[in-house]
Amino acid sequence: MNLRHLSGFMVNKRLKAIDLFAGAGGLSLGLELAGIDVVGSVEYCPNAVKTYKHNFPNHVTMCEDITKFPPQEMANQLLKQKGIKKEEIDIIAGGPPCPGFSNIGRSKIISLLRDSNLEKWSWGDKSTDKLRHTFIQDPRNELFLEFVKYVDYFQPRWYVMENVPGMLTSKVTVGKNKNVVVVPQLVKEAFEKINYECEIKALWANDYGVPQTRQRVIFLGWKKSNPNDSIEHPIRHVDRDITSIEAIEDLPFVGQDGGDYTLYESNLNPPTNNYQKDMKWGIYKRTKRKDPRINRIPNGKEEIITCHVGRKVNPRDRAIFPRLTANEGEPRVTYDQIDPEECDLDLRKEGWQWDKKRQLVWNGKKGKDEKTYKWYNRKSFKDKMRRISSHKPSPTLVAHMAVDTYMYIHPTENRTITPREAARIQSFPDSFDFSVVSFTSQYRQIGNAVPPLMGRAIAKEITKKL
Numbered sequence: 001m002n003l004r005h006l007s008g009f010m011v012n013k014r015l016k017a018i019d020l021f022a023g024a025g026g027l028s029l030g031l032e033l034a035g036i037d038v039v040g041s042v043e044y045c046p047n048a049v050k051t052y053k054h055n056f057p058n059h060v061t062m063c064e065d066i067t068k069f070p071p072q073e074m075a076n077q078l079l080k081q082k083g084i085k086k087e088e089i090d091i092i093a094g095g096p097p098c099p100g101f102s103n104i105g106r107s108k109i110i111s112l113l114r115d116s117n118l119e120k121w122s123w124g125d126k127s128t129d130k131l132r133h134t135f136i137q138d139p140r141n142e143l144f145l146e147f148v149k150y151v152d153y154f155q156p157r158w159y160v161m162e163n164v165p166g167m168l169t170s171k172v173t174v175g176k177n178k179n180v181v182v183v184p185q186l187v188k189e190a191f192e193k194i195n196y197e198c199e200i201k202a203l204w205a206n207d208y209g210v211p212q213t214r215q216r217v218i219f220l221g222w223k224k225s226n227p228n229d230s231i232e233h234p235i236r237h238v239d240r241d242i243t244s245i246e247a248i249e250d251l252p253f254v255g256q257d258g259g260d261y262t263l264y265e266s267n268l269n270p271p272t273n274n275y276q277k278d279m280k281w282g283i284y285k286r287t288k289r290k291d292p293r294i295n296r297i298p299n300g301k302e303e304i305i306t307c308h309v310g311r312k313v314n315p316r317d318r319a320i321f322p323r324l325t326a327n328e329g330e331p332r333v334t335y336d337q338i339d340p341e342e343c344d345l346d347l348r349k350e351g352w353q354w355d356k357k358r359q360l361v362w363n364g365k366k367g368k369d370e371k372t373y374k375w376y377n378r379k380s381f382k383d384k385m386r387r388i389s390s391h392k393p394s395p396t397l398v399a400h401m402a403v404d405t406y407m408y409i410h411p412t413e414n415r416t417i418t419p420r421e422a423a424r425i426q427s428f429p430d431s432f433d434f435s436v437v438s439f440t441s442q443y444r445q446i447g448n449a450v451p452p453l454m455g456r457a458i459a460k461e462i463t464k465k466l
Contacts, residue, residue, distance in 0.1 A: 015462065016084065018042075018074065018154070020066065020094030020147055024051040024445040027093055027162065028059070029432065030455020033287050035463050036091065040078050042066050047441045048448075054436045055292050066146045071153035089154045091462065095162035095450060096143040144187055151221075152194040157229050158462055159191075161219040162450055165202050168217055187219060196221040199233065206393045207236035208457035210427045211247035211275070214396045216450070218458060229465060234457040242275050245390035245411045248421045250276045251305065256313040256415050279424055284431050291431035298431055306435040307442055308420040311405060315352045316361040316373035317385075319343035321414035326389040335406075336382035340375050385409060388417070394425045399447035402440040422446045427453040 015036045019028045022041035031038050040060035043049050049063040060081045062069060075086040144161065151159050170183040184200050191198040198221045205214040222229040250269040271277040281298040284291060291298045293306075313321065320343060325333045340361075344354045353364050355372075362372040376384050388394050390411035401408065405416035417425075419434060419442035426446055434442040 015090040015466070016088050017091035017093055017156075018089055018150070020092065020150060021096045021143070022052055022061075022094065023048050023448050023450075024434065025055055025432075026426065026428070026449030026452050027095065027160075027455045028052070028056060029428070029452040030450065030457075031091070031093060031459045032289065033283060033452060033456040034459030035287075036459055038093075039082060039084055039089075040074060042069060042074065042094075047437045048445055050436050051434055051441075051445055055432055057292060066143070071150045074150070075154070086154055090157045091160065092147070092151045092154055092156050092158075093160040093162075094147055096147050145190065148190045148194065151191070151196060155223070157222060157226065158231065159196065159219070159221045160458055160462075161187075161221075163217045163219070165215045165217055168200075168202060184217075191219075191221050195224045197224055197230070199231075201233040203233060203454065203458075204236075205427075205451045205454045206241045207238065208234065208451075209238050209242060209275070209453045210393070210425075210451040211242040211244055212394045212397065212425050212427075212451065213392075214451060214454075216454070220458075220461075231461045231465065234461050237457065241393050243390060243392055244388045244394040244425060246273055247275055247279070247394075247424045248417075249412075250280075251308060251418075251421060251424070254308065254310050254413070254415065254418060256318060258312040258415075259309040259418070279427075279429050281429075281431070283429050289431075291433075293431070293433055303430065305420060305430050306433050307423065308418045309439070310415050310418040313415050314373055315347060315350060315363075316375070318414065319346040319352075319361075320385060321387075321409060322346075324385055324387040324409055326387040326411070328389070328391040332386075332389075334383055335376070335385035336378040338378070338385075383407065387411065397422055397425060397447045399444045401447045402444035405443070419443055419446060427451045 017031050017036050017038045019025070019031070019038050019041040022028055022043040023045070025041070028038040028041060038056070038059060040062070041052060041056070042062045042064055043052060044063065044065050046063055049061060052059075053061050060074075060077050062074065062077060078084040078086070078089075144163075147159075147161055167183050171180050188198040188200065198219055200217065200219050202215055202217050205212050205216070218233060220231055220233060222231065250271055252268055271280055274282075277300075281300040281303055284298050285300070288297055290296055291303070293304070320335070320338055323333060323338050323343070324335070340354050341356075347354060347361060351363060352361055355362050358372075360372045360374045362370060365371070385406040387409040388411045394408070397408065401422060408417045408422070409415070410417055410421070419439070420430070422443060423432065423434065423446050424430075426449055428446070428449070429452075432452075434445060437445070
């Protein structure tokens, strides 16, 4: 048991965890909000590590290719930097990308490869280009096995592994006989071989207070020799879903020019509901967590909001966005339903014209002064542009926001969402700062993350054991 004697009394000891494939730290934050100390992490994307270190300055954070960074090395770093022995690790957590299992997984790998300079990252002696091909084509390179190695070495009481829902129905061919195996069974067998149980369930983030209908598969396990450590997946614990507009409507106005500032005082618009209060300062204050930017626990009086700058809306989109609707009780209007001929009057107000022959919007000028915006084929790009419904949770945010935010048009304003609004929808508090990386990296890291409130709900199932 994780108990120690203190002046004759038995007191609980805080659990210690390692986060693998940590990204920017969504799962790490969720664990810490539940009262678990994340003491170390491994992540190979330099930009993600930069954000992680900024928000978790006291962790042993390793920017490493996990296939070349065995658990023994992590144990050495924990002992060297923190004096923590391998036997003190209670939880191994993380979300290994599994490119051979689903299209979403492949997209995540590719998006991470594109983020900053990852030429040093490889699998064995394979270059990045060959590696990209290998990830897409070869399901034998299961990164989850690296996760299993860490569990086998550290022998924690529990593990928490997160992955995409497509894994539940994905199949791979294994062995000389080319047997077709459902991936969850493959994962379960890998854990059973090292004498760990494995419970698998798909969870919805909105069941745990996240204003987003994001589904993730969660693997939970404990040692077969310790049945008393068995845990269950969390059940829904909110009375109703948090809507997208409830999550972000208190954030400062940005406008179609993208916003002029990167810093805002959070008390410009007081919170109007508990979710906004938690995101502004409440959840950090309640858990006594310091804001890394000010090195103190926020109190809601002098806090700042970063990363609240959006993409400038071009003339074509200024004509399209007002026509995109997602109102309660009305049919949704998406991009494929917008006729450019109907937008012509809007465009002409500012001197822009619809060129039917070339299928683009242009400023009516020639030569070097000419500017054009192509009108995407409405048959091929039916869902190219969509407004987030204000009366329900946001759809799943993805890393592709880094290059395209058209599927995430603000619920009430005619622009795409900012990184801070995306972070709110993922349940990252405003004190979790992404501003140490580029604008596109902010979107990518937020889209790839585990929602902290979802991570907290899972972690609380573990802390119940104490």
